[in-house]
Structure formats: structure tokens, C-alpha cells
Amino acid sequence: YLLLCLLATMTSTSMATVTFQCPSSSSATASSSEPPPADLMLQAEITDLVKPTKPILTGVGFLDHMLDQLNSHAQIGVSLSITETGDETTTTTTAPSAEIALHHNRNRLAADRSQAQIFAQVATTLGTQLHGIMEEKNVLPGASSFFGCPLDEALVLVTLERCCNDDSPQAGELTHYNLQPYGHFPPQGRTHLGQMELQPLQDSFWQNVARHAQLKIAFYKIRGENAHHIVEAAFKAFSRSLRNLIDGINTTASGDDDSHSKMAQLYGPSSANVQASVALERRSAVSRKTRETNIDTTLLLDNGTAGTQVSMGLKGMDDFWTLVSQEARVSLQVSCHGDLWIDEHHTSEDVAIALGQVWNQALGTKAGLNRMWCWTVTQGTAHVRVILDLSNRPMLTHNLPLRQHGKEHLEDVPVEMLEHVLDSFVVNARMTLHVVVQDSQNYSDSDGADGATGNATLEDAWKGMAIALGRAMRYAILVDQRRAGATASSKGTLSV
Secondary structure, eight states: OOOEEEEEOOOOOOOOEEOOOOOOOTTTSSSSOOOOOEEEEEEEEETOOOOOOEEEEEEHHHHHHHHHIIIIIIIIEEEEEEEEEEEEGGGGTTTTHHHHHHHHHTTTTTTTTTTHHHHHHHHHHHHHHHHHHHTTOOOOOOOOOEEEEEETTTEEEEEEEOOOOOOOOGGGGOOOOOOOOOOOOSOOOOOOTTTETTHHHHIIIIIIHHHHHHHEEEEEEEEEEEHHHHHHHHHHHHHHHHHHHTTEEEESSSOTTSHHHHHHHHHTTSSHHHHHHHHHHOOOEEEEEEEEEEEEEEEEETTTTTTEEEEEEEEEHHHHHHHHHHHHOOEEEEEEOTTTTTHHHHHHHHHHHHHHHHHHHHTTTTTTTTOOOEEEEEEEEEEEEEEEEESSEEEEEEEEEETTTOSSSEETEEHHHHHHHHHHHHHHTTTTEEEEEEETTSSOOTSSTTOOOOTTHHHHHHHHHHHHHHHHHHHHTOOGGGGGTTTTTSSSSSSS
């Protein structure tokens, strides 16, 4: 049950080979006459900003899928395989035929070996090499980052903090983990995803990643009823937060890319990524004419140089979409002549539909973009987080205090229309959007589920959301040249 003999540790090329004993999952009842299972060999190559040269083949299929999130979302190339020592498949680094054989048996170790032991060794190797990457990138002790992953059926937030570099594995720790239950069906949660056991994730996997990467890691499940998406959201949020930590970006910090040097270098107005984004000349126009409304919209993803003008006849909506556009640094023109003599419904809804359509068309395939982003704003009484994903899987989830204060209107817009406006925009923009509102005086990362808004007023929550939504969109739509035009997805595409 103990990890054995490091045959080769990390090198400057971030390669590792480890041999370890991994008992049979049924070893406690196995006959003493049965030969012990062969030792396992783990071979890994983990490199920052380099595409993986070989696949991930741990012998537990769902774990492979989760580790692949590091490739897509942390932009850390992970090649990793586990084979039995003495088996011809240990030559997977040089023999394509053996690699193909492993591909056809992706769960070859799931049933017969201790998954907890496999998880622990994979996590130890991964954490050790991530520690080396952070040392090389000069990520200083005390540096921190945050990211949330907004899947359509789950929201998980992850915070990371670099520990003191005292070469002690105990410096890193898993400080918070509330992902259980893994789903609500059955009520106590699922025990497996595919053939992967869920019980070892906390202590065997994430605790070892934290210790050996020398990170303080905290997972906060804010929403989620689907086990697959809860676990996937956790791995994606960790990967995105890790990328931000290495890049020196903290989306919980005040200010913007003009006042933070690392943000300015990567995503400021004069950065290469912004210039590459503007050079794409992404633009779109949508006209929508019915018996109820006559709408013309034009959107330019030009870093806001052409300016924004919104004229709907509803000051509350004019101000909202103008603020979102300005924070997103895009240029937007909206003209709507609606049947306001009836009421505000058709004008509010139809403009949101047209704006969602014009955004979706302007973004195209979304290849090479950041795709996901999150931003946090404190606006008066409200602490607001917006977490969005240009996913092509539209879903809106929020806890805006619409009913909390008994209002009929927000400025000249009926309160009952606010959710409808957001939902119409999200569905037609084909994005996943989570809004988490908390009382600005009493917020914590572990709160934020529906109803936990405290004393946050609707006015502050709505304005804070507009700012955070625009800011999150600003960075989600930007090109990251390091992706070299590849889509930020383990599927390889968002178009199907």
C-alpha cells in the first residue's frame, strides 16, 4: 500500500517515471496462494504551454477525461500512462501498436486494482511537476487565484494559494471541499462515474495534488445536481484557476487590466492578444421586425473604439445594455421602436433576443478564444460574481433578489421582466451564465446558493451584475494567442 521506488524524478523537461505497488481491489479476501499483482509503472510528461505528445491512459477512463481538462483549460500539456511492469504495453512511449491496445481498454485497471492507490500516485506525480512549473515561472508564495466553472448543471468555484517554498509537502493542503453529494440521484449521491470510484477523489487525489504542488486548494460547490458535471466543473475550475495563478491574474482583485501589470501584458488594450482579437474584424448586424417591434442592432468586437448607443425607449434597459457593452469594450448600436403604448414586455424581450443573436454571430466558432471567464464586483450592498462560458449550451442560473424587496419596477422596467431579459439574451447568445449575489458585508466563498443574498438590494445587484457581466465578456471573447487557434474544449469543438 505504500508508494515505492521513484525510478526517475522530474527533470528540466518535466518527465517522470515512477514504479509503485498497487494491490488488487479484492486483495483483502484473495487467497494467499494467488501471486501478488505486478507492480505498475507510471510515465508522465507534463509541460506548461506545450501540447501533449501522447495520450492520457491511467487505466481508469473517467480519470483520463478529467486530467485532459488540464490540457484544454490550464494549457498544460499532460501525457501520462500507467502499465504493468514487464508488460509489453510499457513500451507505449515508442510503440504505437501498444498505445492503440491501451486505447481499446481504457478501464483496464478500474476493476482489479486499488483506485485510491492509482489516484494517489497520479496526484503525487502531477502535483510534484506542477510545483516545478510554478517554481520555473516564479509564482511567489502568497500568490492566489480564483476561477469558477459554469457548466449548465453545476457551478464550482476554486481558489488557489501558493504556499511557502519550504520543500515540505505538508505546506500544501486541501482547505475546503464540499463536492459531495455527487448528484442527487440517489439522494446520497453517486458512487461511480463510469468505472471511476468517487470516494478517493478528495483524500487520495486532491489532497495529494495540494501537498505536492504546495498549494492551498479550496473547492466550493455552489450549485449542482448532476454528478458528471460537478466533478467536471471542479477539474475545469482548478485548471482555469491554475492558469491564472501561473499567469499572475486574479479575477477577484479590484481594478482592471490597466492597473494590474500581468493583466495588462496579457489582455490590456495594447496587448498582443487584444490586437489579434481586433484584427479578426468580428462584427455582426441583426434586424428584427415584427408587428410589435422594429429593431436594428450592430455589434463590433473592436475594443470599443466605435462607441455604444442604445435607444429602446426604456431608460432602464438603455442604461443596462450600454453599461454591459462599455465594460465589455465592444461597440454596440441598438435602435428599437416598440409598442410601448401596450407595455414594456415586447420591447425588452425582443431587444434581448436580437442582442443574443448578434453576439453569437459575431463570435463565430469561438476557436482560439478564452471562452470562459469570471468577474467579481462589489456594488454598494451587493457582492456579485458572474461566471460565463461561451459554451453553445445556453443556460441561465442566478439568485438575483427579484422577490426580496417587493418592488414592481426597477426604474421604468418591470421587475418581472429582468429574468426574462437575461434568459432571452443567454439563450440566443448560446452561453452558460451563472450569477451569484451575496451581501457585500457578509459574503464568503462557501455561500451564494439561491436565497443567500442577505441585505443586497436589487438596484445594487442589477448594476453590479451588468458591470461583472460586461467585464467577464471582455475577457471571454479575447483571443489567447497561446492557443494557436485551437478551441478551448476537450471535445475539440463547440460547433457540434
